[in-house]
Amino acid sequence: MKIKILVIDDEIMICKSLKAGLTDIGYDVSTASNSKEAIRLAEDFRPHIVFTDMRLGNEDGIELIDDIKRVDNDIEIIVMTAFSDIKSAVSAIKKGAFDYINKPFELDQINIIILRAYENLRMKNKLFILEKQKESSLKCMIGDSPKIHEVLMTIDRLAKNDNVTALIRGETGTGKELVAEAIHNNSIRKNYPLLKINCGAIPGQLVESELFGFEKSAFTGAASQKKGLFEIADGGSVFLDEIGELPLETQAKLLRFLEDRKFRRIGGLQDIEVDVRIICATNRNLEQAIKDRTFREDLYYRINVVPVVLPPLRERGSDIILLAEFFLEQFNIKFKKNIKGFDEQSKARFLEYRWSGNIRELRNVIERIVILNDETWIRIYHLPLELQNRQTNGSPSSDARSYAACSNLTLDEKMDCIEKQCILEALETEGGNQTKASALLGISRFTLKRKMEKHGI
Ligand SMILES: Nc1ncnc2c1ncn2[C@@H]1O[C@H](COP(=O)(O)OP(=O)(O)OP(=O)(O)O)[C@@H](O)[C@H]1O
Numbered sequence: 001m002k003i004k005i006l007v008i009d010d011e012i013m014i015c016k017s018l019k020a021g022l023t024d025i026g027y028d029v030s031t032a033s034n035s036k037e038a039i040r041l042a043e044d045f046r047p048h049i050v051f052t053d054m055r056l057g058n059e060d061g062i063e064l065i066d067d068i069k070r071v072d073n074d075i076e077i078i079v080m081t082a083f084s085d086i087k088s089a090v091s092a093i094k095k096g097a098f099d100y101i102n103k104p105f106e107l108d109q110i111n112i113i114i115l116r117a118y119e120n121l122r123m124k125n126k127l128f129i130l131e132k133q134k135e136s137s138l139k140c141m142i143g144d145s146p147k148i149h150e151v152l153m154t155i156d157r158l159a160k161n162d163n164v165t166a167l168i169r170g171e172t173g174t175g176k177e178l179v180a181e182a183i184h185n186n187s188i189r190k191n192y193p194l195l196k197i198n199c200g201a202i203p204g205q206l207v208e209s210e211l212f213g214f215e216k217s218a219f220t221g222a223a224s225q226k227k228g229l230f231e232i233a234d235g236g237s238v239f240l241d242e243i244g245e246l247p248l249e250t251q252a253k254l255l256r257f258l259e260d261r262k263f264r265r266i267g268g269l270q271d272i273e274v275d276v277r278i279i280c281a282t283n284r285n286l287e288q289a290i291k292d293r294t295f296r297e298d299l300y301y302r303i304n305v306v307p308v309v310l311p312p313l314r315e316r317g318s319d320i321i322l323l324a325e326f327f328l329e330q331f332n333i334k335f336k337k338n339i340k341g342f343d344e345q346s347k348a349r350f351l352e353y354r355w356s357g358n359i360r361e362l363r364n365v366i367e368r369i370v371i372l373n374d375e376t377w378i379r380i381y382h383l384p385l386e387l388q389n390r391q392t393n394g395s396p397s398s399d400a401r402s403y404a405a406c407s408n409l410t411l412d413e414k415m416d417c418i419e420k421q422c423i424l425e426a427l428e429t430e431g432g433n434q435t436k437a438s439a440l441l442g443i444s445r446f447t448l449k450r451k452m453e454k455h456g457i
């Protein structure tokens with residue numbers, strides 16, 4: 001990405017010589033000789049750095065600083081002044097200019113200021129990114145199962161090929177967003193933003209203006225120009241979560257953008273080119289969506305270049321325990337507890353459970369357990385009822401002893417747990433036959449049904 005510089009001076013010779021000199025160094029340079037042209041270029045050319053004369057004919061350079069900052073507050077402005085005009089240079093700095101330079105100057109001096117101003121811009125941007133990533137850098141990808149090794153290898157490949165569009169698929173809570181962060185944070189784009197949008201969470205019209213931005217007066221209510229995510233993320237990545245929910249019209253625009261990396265703001269006439277990697281995610285069956293005509297087939301092929309398929313937690317075997325222990329450690333720190341681990345029975349239950357909410361559900365379960373318990377080891381009676389459903393080991397009586405010892409449960413809750421275990425055992429013994437199970441328990445079939453409902457069996 002070239003650094004873009006706008007030179008504003010009513011002396012044509014200054015514009016011409018700076019344009020030639022700075023272009024030779026490798027910058028992308030535009031020039032303007034009055035404030036109207038300058039503001040138009042600030043909007044269309046989108047410079048990183050502006051050099052402006054303090055006096056443009058009869059116009060005041062100080063006012064122009066305000067106008068340019070209004071277009072984009074991030075633009076660094078450097079004023080070019082005569083030696084005698086130090087006072088206005090000082091007021092320019094007060095207005096928010098980055099620095100000033102006295103005329104006449106050498107190209108080298110200008111280059112040094114450009115490098116300083118650009119570094120300043122990058123630092124501001126970096127701080128912003130660091131803020132955003134503070135949370136995500138604490139998270140890491142846990143897992144040692146063959147399926148997750150495959151995922152990690154694909155992430156690595158995607159991180160190295162930073163222009164390839166990625167499509168992450170998987171049930172809810174399987175870690176799609178975490179994978180998107182891992183792809184971005186391990187690529188050369190990591191010092192630029194990773195911006196996220198959930199296409200299913202905002203109305204169709206808004207998605208488009210969020211992605212592409214809009215020009216002033218593009219529609220009622222567009223009081224000023226707004227940059228879209230693709231523009232703000234220039235150099236970085238955009239994460240399009242729930243891509244299957246994108247409205248059809250926006251799908252067409254996205255396809256065009258993916259083809260040539262150019263787009264127009266809503267209401268804009270000018271193509272804007274940016275360097276952005278797109279990472280998509282979905283838990284929807286896109287192939288079915290194509291059949292239902294709610295998802296474009298051409299877009300599907302365009303984004304499905306390198307798919308990452310996240311396995312559901314129930315298929316990840318011993319990863320379940322690794323993850324449970326990882327979350328236990330995190331929540332021990334967060335809630336200042338010192339729980340050492342899980343007993344074998346609880347682990348067995350973790351491995352059997354269906355985890356329809358996947359890793360997010362597991363994380364929530366562990367959080368709840370840590371909040372509610374002060375004991376050193378997590379035992380089966382510490383688990384939420386839905387996890388206690390199936391018995392792998394031990395007898396109701398041994399469980400009853402455990403429940404009795406559990407100081408966190410009221411007597412009613414302990415009785416409930418025991419009742420539930422007895423019903424589950426009876427059902428298991430009778431192969432799920434409710435009539436036989438009720439006979440074994442000595443209750444009517446109707447009562448059994450009612451109790452099963454109560455316990456969510
Ligand atoms: N491999 C992993 N190691 C550690 N934590 C993980 C892992 N995968 C996911 N998580 C954690 O699980 C939770 C859910 O992950 P994430 O939000 O990425 O899932 P998702 O697939 O995007 O879910 P949804 O479809 O509901 O948006 C997060 O708290 C995340 O940090």
Ligand SMILES: [Mg+2]
Nearest residue numbers: 173176177241
């Ligand atoms: Mg998600």
